[in-house]
Amino acid sequence: MRTDLDMELGAFSISLAVKDLEASKLFYEKFGFSAFAGNQLENWLIMKNGTHVIGLFQGMFDRNVLTFNPGWDSSAQRLPSFTDVRELQRRLKAQGIPLVSEADETTTGPASFVAIDPDGNPVLVDQHV
Numbered sequence: 001m002r003t004d005l006d007m008e009l010g011a012f013s014i015s016l017a018v019k020d021l022e023a024s025k026l027f028y029e030k031f032g033f034s035a036f037a038g039n040q041l042e043n044w045l046i047m048k049n050g051t052h053v054i055g056l057f058q059g060m061f062d063r064n065v066l067t068f069n070p071g072w073d074s075s076a077q078r079l080p081s082f083t084d085v086r087e088l089q090r091r092l093k094a095q096g097i098p099l100v101s102e103a104d105e106t107t108t109g110p111a112s113f114v115a116i117d118p119d120g121n122p123v124l125v126d127q128h129v
Contacts, residue, residue: 006083007083007091009088009125010070010072010082010127012067012068012069013046013053013069014055014065014066015057015064015124016054017060017062017063017064018056019058020058021044022040025047028047028054031049033054036048038055043058051074061122063122065121065123066117067124069127070082070088071084071127071128071129072129084108085111086105088113088125090105092115098115099114099115100115100122101114109127110127110129111127112124112126113125
């Protein structure tokens with residue numbers, strides 16, 4: 001059941017800041033993950049095992065990032081309905097969640113924002129549709 005208070009965050013993945021993309025790729029392949037998207041020559045891969053998704057990013061950020069993709073399922077397919085990233089941002093700000101970057105609320109379509117959880121973990125809400 002969907003209510004106005006639902007936080008439809010879309011697909012979830014963990015984005016790992018890796019030191020050696022190839023070594024990490026080989027490691028996670030042993031857990032049954034396979035490359036789903038990305039470009040190894042650009043130092044990033046998205047790997048999938050069923051509905052479990054991890055991103056491997058070499059040299060792109062300092063910490064691991066929790067990532068939510070409003071509008072996408074775990075196969076990066078558009079969902080028929082979802083809560084827009086700007087609405088999610090408004091709801092979180094109204095609850096006192098500070099953001100370190102914000103989506104432009106005057107726009108539509110792709111946008112993102114970042115919050116930092118109490119333990120310093122970045123939480124990226126990144127809408128691609």
